Every structure is written in structure tokens, then in C-alpha cells.
Amino acid sequence: MSRLALQWSGDAHRWDRQLIAGRGEPVPWMNVILSTDRGKLLWEQSSWSPAGRVRLIQSISVGHVRARLESSAFVLLLLAVGLMLALMGALQSRFRDRANPQRRLEIALRKRRFEPFVQPIVSVQSGRCVGGEVLMRWAHPARGILPPLEFIGLAEESRLIVPMSNMVMAKARDRLAPVIEAHRALYFSFNITPAQLRTPNFDKTLDRIFDEASLPRQHVLLEVTERDVVDAGSEAALRALRAAGYKLALDDFGTGQSSLASIERVNVDRLKIDREFVRHVDESTTVRPVLDTIISLAHTLQIPLIAEGVETDAQWDYLAARGVQYVQGYLIARTMAIEDFIRWIEAYHADLPEPTALGVPTPKRSPQISENITIPSDEPLKAMPKFTAEELLDEMRGLDGIEVRDRRHHLRRYPQCFVAADAVTWIASRWSVSRAVAVRIGERLTALGCIEHVASEHDFADAFLFFRFVANANDGVTSHESLPDLDAVARRLRDPDGIA
Known part of the structure; x- marks a missing residue:
């Protein structure tokens, strides 16, 4: 038994x-x-x-x-201690990552949380906006928009500034393309760091970022600080960039350590007066020796000047009387998102003040544009090329389409994906339609199975959704007999009934 x-x-x-x-x-x-x-x-x-x-x-x-x-108490005790140590190690690693500023920057870079903002530059002679300086901001999920002072220093020390700057320039290029299309006289300046100048093939990187289809290089002004033009390598890189068609500006002029000979060798197109020389000017100021010397030197070199940090009428009048050509600062407008800048420039030029008796226009104060201002949704739909969904996806995958980024740091199953916000920007720029129409077209493509949401990469703490192209979307979608012409889709979105 x-x-x-x-x-x-x-x-x-x-x-x-x-x-x-x-x-x-x-x-x-x-x-x-x-x-x-x-x-x-x-x-x-x-x-x-x-x-x-x-x-x-x-x-x-x-x-x-x-x-x-x-009977197994000793073994269970050892197992409990092991699990406790493993848990403590995981928590310590997580807290260490959160406490490590560089690690936070790396995570923010991977999640594309650095955004381009613009501060307008205005001509003193005409009062009109001639362009803007593109500045980097950190869209923190908990603290909101953070200024550069909180992270630029660490980014330069860790050399994360190079991919951060490249990403911000690419975002700004796509979002500023319709502005350049509507205002051909504008230019936009981008700050270039010493680490970027020392990066091999940096000129080729810029060529990939700025192209004729989006933001041509003749509308780009590259800014370097005076302390960066101190060695032969930097001078050679800047001369090569200028020969390639980019304009150059020397930022924070008067605060660095470069010689006048190096300035002549580089042959810059603009000199920017640091805000420290401007902020002490008030109604009682009759002379500022250092500021006046900088202005006189620029006139002698025949290089136009841009004065930063102009915040009062007295500062405007002082600079205008001494022939400074361009100004930027809170007197004109605060730094704003590009979407706000697009609305701001139309409103700013709508009712410019008349020039004074001396021929100098009165400065027009313009605080940051209200978020309540919206572009009318019943604008006439501009003519769009006749694309089928498959042809659109081909363009989106192409060199001029959405930049497909490698998510290897976190995304394992899908090695390539793109950010939905970038796709919306690309569609809106490519077809010159509002972002609302571009969003609906993207939603339609998703519903038809051409692109799909990568749920494992979506972080609900930030505003980005990650998508990828469906592998065989080019070969036809088997679940649908035919995909509608997207021009017709966009027009149907205008109808009262819309699309279900």
C-alpha cells in the first residue's frame, strides 16, 4: 500500500x-x-x-x-532579508536618480521636455519686428517652465547642451517655418555654445537642421558669446559657418576677453550689447562712458547693434539717440512660446505708433500675448496637394518629414518612434493648415491603422504621446478597402457634421 x-x-x-x-x-x-x-x-x-x-x-x-x-524559519528569514535589501537598493537607485541633477537632465532630454521660446527683436528706426532670439526653456512636469539659469550651466559641464540645443533648434525650425513663409524679412537667432563649435562636423549638423523647405540659413543668425572667440579652432569654425551662408552675432559684447583683431577676422554681422550696460540707464542719465564707447566702436566697425534688456522708455530714447539699430527686452515683449509669437507679430504690427517729431517711433509696449487669443477656426482652407494616406506616410518617413528618433534608452520593442506633437507641427507646416486640422488628420491616420500609439513609452506626467509607423502600412491596409484622400478628409472636418 x-x-x-x-x-x-x-x-x-x-x-x-x-x-x-x-x-x-x-x-x-x-x-x-x-x-x-x-x-x-x-x-x-x-x-x-x-x-x-x-x-x-x-x-x-x-x-x-x-x-x-x-521548520523553515531560518531560510525564510534569509529570503526576507534578501528581498528587503533588493527593495532598498531599488529605492536608493531611484532616489539617487532624482537627486542627481545631471540624471534629471538626461531624463528630460530623452522625454524631449526642452522647448524653444522667442523674444522679439525690434528695429528702432521703423518700430517693426525684424526677428527674434530663440531661447531654451525646460518644460518641467511639476514646476512648469524653467528659465535657462537653472540648467544651462550643468548642461554645458556635462556636454548635454549639444543634443539639447540641436533638439530645440529642430523644434524651432519646424514651428517657425510658417512664420518665415508669411514674413520673408524676418530672421531668428540661435545661441551656439563652445561645445557645439568643438563638435566634429557641426556645420553638417546645422545643414541637416536648417534647409530651404523649412527655415533657410539666410534667415538664421548664430550667436556666440565674446568669450568663445578666443582660439583658432573656434575662429575657423565660425568662418566656415559664415561662408556657408549663416549670419553671425557676437553676444554679450564688452564682457568677454576676445581681442578686436579676432572680431575683425571672424567678420560678424551683429554686435549685441549686454543688458548690464543698459539696465543702469534712467531719465537722469546723460552719459554712460562704457556703453557710449561700445556704440561708437560698433559704428566705426560698421556693424549693426542689438541692445538687450531694454525695459523703460528712457533706455529706448538713450539708445535711439546714439544710433543703436535694434533692441529687445520687456519694453517690447517678454519671452513667449512660438505659437504665441505667431499671434503676437500680427497684433503688434496692426497699430504701430507714429514716429515722433525727431523721426524716432515711440516704443510700443506689448506684454506677453494672452492665452485667450485664438486663431479663428473658420479660416478658408488653403489649397493642399492631393495626397493619399499612403503618399502622406511616405513623406512623413522621408528626409524632409518627421524626424524618427531612436528611443533605445527606454523603448525596447519598438526601436523607432516619433512624438505626436512633432507630427502635428509637420502636417500643419507642410499643408499650411491650423493645428486643429493637423490633429484631426493624425487621429484619422491612427484610426485607419497607419500609425499606432506606443503605450509602453507614454509618460502620463508629461504632455507627449509617442507613436510609430505601422510596418506594412505602405503595402495597403487590409482592414480597409481604400483610404480616403486626405484633402477630402480635411475639408469634411470643416463641415458641421464632421467625421464620426
């Missing part, structure tokens, strides 16, 4: 068991005797052999579990 029982269940000896003969009498030498009361029955299983007229009953009770725990 013992052999039969063990043959039926090799693990029977681990638990409470009973062997019952044909008459229902238990066989005592096959039962496990517990030192404690069995207590509540947790599990029971029986098997019956008609040939041998033997039933084997196996059960697990509270008493059995207690006995097993008591």
Missing part, C-alpha cells in the same frame, strides 16, 4: 495524507502525525483506484503550514 501511494503521488509525503482501504478504514502507518492541531483545512485532493480498491487523500491544513514555517 505504501508503494502504491507513493507511485500515485510522488509528493504525497510533503503534505498530510491518509490511505483508506476498501472498507473506508484508514491505514495508520501511512498517516503523518502532526505535533500541532491540524486546524482549518486549506486544500484537499483524493484519488481512487478501482483495481486496488484504495483511496489516497492528500490535504493541506493550517497546522501543516505552521509546522512547515517553523
Whole structure:
């Protein structure tokens, strides 16, 4: 009977068991005797052999579990200690990442949380906006928009400033393309760091970012600080960029350590007066020797000047009287998102003040544009090229389309994906439609199965959704007989009924 029982269940000896003969009498030498009361029955299983007229009953009770725990207390203690140490290590690693500023920057870079903002630059002679300086901001998920002073220093030390700047320039290029299309006289300046100048093939990187289809290089002004033009390598890189068609500006002029000879060798197009020389000017100021010397030197070199940090009428009048050509500062407008800048420039030029008797226009104060101002949604739909969904996806994948980024730091199953906000910007720029129409077209493409949401990469703490192209979307979508012409889709979005 013992052999039969063990043959039926090799693990029977681990638990409470009973062997019952044909008459229902238990066989005592096959039962496990517990030192404690069995207590509540947790599990029971029986098997019956008609040939041998033997039933084997196996059960697990509270008493059995207690006995097993008591006999294995040392092993369980070691296991608990090991799990506790592993948990503490994981928590420590997570807290260390959060406490490490560089690690936070790396995470923000991977999640594309650095955004381009613009501060307008205005001509003192005409009062009109001639362009803007593109500045980097950190869109922190908890603290909101952070200024550069909180992260630029660390970004330069860790060399994260190079990919951060490249990403911000690419975002600004796509979002400023419709502005350049509507205002061909504008230019936009971008700050270039020493780390970028020392990066091999930096000129080729800029060529990939700025192209004729979006933001041509003749509308780009590259700003370098005076302290960066101190070695032959930097000078050579700047001369190569200028030869390629980019305009150059020397930022924070008067605060660095470069020589006038190096300025002449680089042949810059603009000099920017640092705000420290401007902020001390008030109504009682009649002369500022250092500021006046900088202005006189620029006139001698025949290089136009841009004064930063202009915040009062007195500062405007002082600079205008001495022939400074361009100004930027809170007197004109605060730094704003590009979407706000697009609305701001139209409103700013709508009612420019008349020039004074001396021929100098009165400065027009313009605080940051209200978020309540919206572009009318019933604007006439501009003519769009006739694209099928497949042709659109081909363009989106192309060199001039959405930049498909490698998400290898976190995304494993899908090595390539793109950000929905970039896709919307690309569609709006490519077809010159509002972002609302571009969003609906993207939603339609998603509903048709051409692109899909990468749920494992979506972080609900920030505003970005990640998508990828469906692998065989080019070969036709099997679940639909034909995809509608997207020009017709966009027009139907204008109808009162819309698209279901």
C-alpha cells in the first residue's frame, strides 16, 4: 500500500495524507502525525483506484503550514532579508536618480521636455519686428517652465547642451517655418555654445537642421558669446559657418576677453550689447562712458547693434539717440512660446505708433500675448496637394518629414518612434493648415491603422504621446478597402457634421 501511494503521488509525503482501504478504514502507518492541531483545512485532493480498491487523500491544513514555517524559519528569514535589501537598493537607485541633477537632465532630454521660446527683436528706426532670439526653456512636469539659469550651466559641464540645443533648434525650425513663409524679412537667432563649435562636423549638423523647405540659413543668425572667440579652432569654425551662408552675432559684447583683431577676422554681422550696460540707464542719465564707447566702436566697425534688456522708455530714447539699430527686452515683449509669437507679430504690427517729431517711433509696449487669443477656426482652407494616406506616410518617413528618433534608452520593442506633437507641427507646416486640422488628420491616420500609439513609452506626467509607423502600412491596409484622400478628409472636418 505504501508503494502504491507513493507511485500515485510522488509528493504525497510533503503534505498530510491518509490511505483508506476498501472498507473506508484508514491505514495508520501511512498517516503523518502532526505535533500541532491540524486546524482549518486549506486544500484537499483524493484519488481512487478501482483495481486496488484504495483511496489516497492528500490535504493541506493550517497546522501543516505552521509546522512547515517553523521548520523553515531560518531560510525564510534569509529570503526576507534578501528581498528587503533588493527593495532598498531599488529605492536608493531611484532616489539617487532624482537627486542627481545631471540624471534629471538626461531624463528630460530623452522625454524631449526642452522647448524653444522667442523674444522679439525690434528695429528702432521703423518700430517693426525684424526677428527674434530663440531661447531654451525646460518644460518641467511639476514646476512648469524653467528659465535657462537653472540648467544651462550643468548642461554645458556635462556636454548635454549639444543634443539639447540641436533638439530645440529642430523644434524651432519646424514651428517657425510658417512664420518665415508669411514674413520673408524676418530672421531668428540661435545661441551656439563652445561645445557645439568643438563638435566634429557641426556645420553638417546645422545643414541637416536648417534647409530651404523649412527655415533657410539666410534667415538664421548664430550667436556666440565674446568669450568663445578666443582660439583658432573656434575662429575657423565660425568662418566656415559664415561662408556657408549663416549670419553671425557676437553676444554679450564688452564682457568677454576676445581681442578686436579676432572680431575683425571672424567678420560678424551683429554686435549685441549686454543688458548690464543698459539696465543702469534712467531719465537722469546723460552719459554712460562704457556703453557710449561700445556704440561708437560698433559704428566705426560698421556693424549693426542689438541692445538687450531694454525695459523703460528712457533706455529706448538713450539708445535711439546714439544710433543703436535694434533692441529687445520687456519694453517690447517678454519671452513667449512660438505659437504665441505667431499671434503676437500680427497684433503688434496692426497699430504701430507714429514716429515722433525727431523721426524716432515711440516704443510700443506689448506684454506677453494672452492665452485667450485664438486663431479663428473658420479660416478658408488653403489649397493642399492631393495626397493619399499612403503618399502622406511616405513623406512623413522621408528626409524632409518627421524626424524618427531612436528611443533605445527606454523603448525596447519598438526601436523607432516619433512624438505626436512633432507630427502635428509637420502636417500643419507642410499643408499650411491650423493645428486643429493637423490633429484631426493624425487621429484619422491612427484610426485607419497607419500609425499606432506606443503605450509602453507614454509618460502620463508629461504632455507627449509617442507613436510609430505601422510596418506594412505602405503595402495597403487590409482592414480597409481604400483610404480616403486626405484633402477630402480635411475639408469634411470643416463641415458641421464632421467625421464620426
